[in-house]
Amino acid sequence: MHQLIALYNHPEDAAAFDRHYLGTHGPLATKLPGLQRFTTMHPGPDPEGNPPAYYFIAVLDFADGAAVQSAVASPEGEAAIADLANFAQAGVTILTGAGEVVVSA
Secondary structure: OEEEEEEEOOOOOHHHHHHHHHHHHHHHHHOOOOOOEEEEEOOOOOOOOOOOOOOEEEEEEEOOHHHHHHHHHOHHHHHHHHHHHHOOOOOEEEEEEEOOOOOOO
């Protein structure tokens, strides 16, 4: 498995971010060719109650690195990347790499 992980910084307008992500960006991501699994989360505070470093995290799973590269280079991937400017003004960090399942129920 290979993953693309998007770490979104805290936006000025969280409600607008969520509306755009749920209504536009998320649906764009679901169309990426080769996508096997797509999960998201709004992280909560750490055990000491400190706010999370990121507002929102998306994890997209693909079969391998070639599938990630192909998805990003596809018209669907280009559309998703172009859409970042429409809602992620606070910034986003995108990571890719091999993922490993450690425990599976």
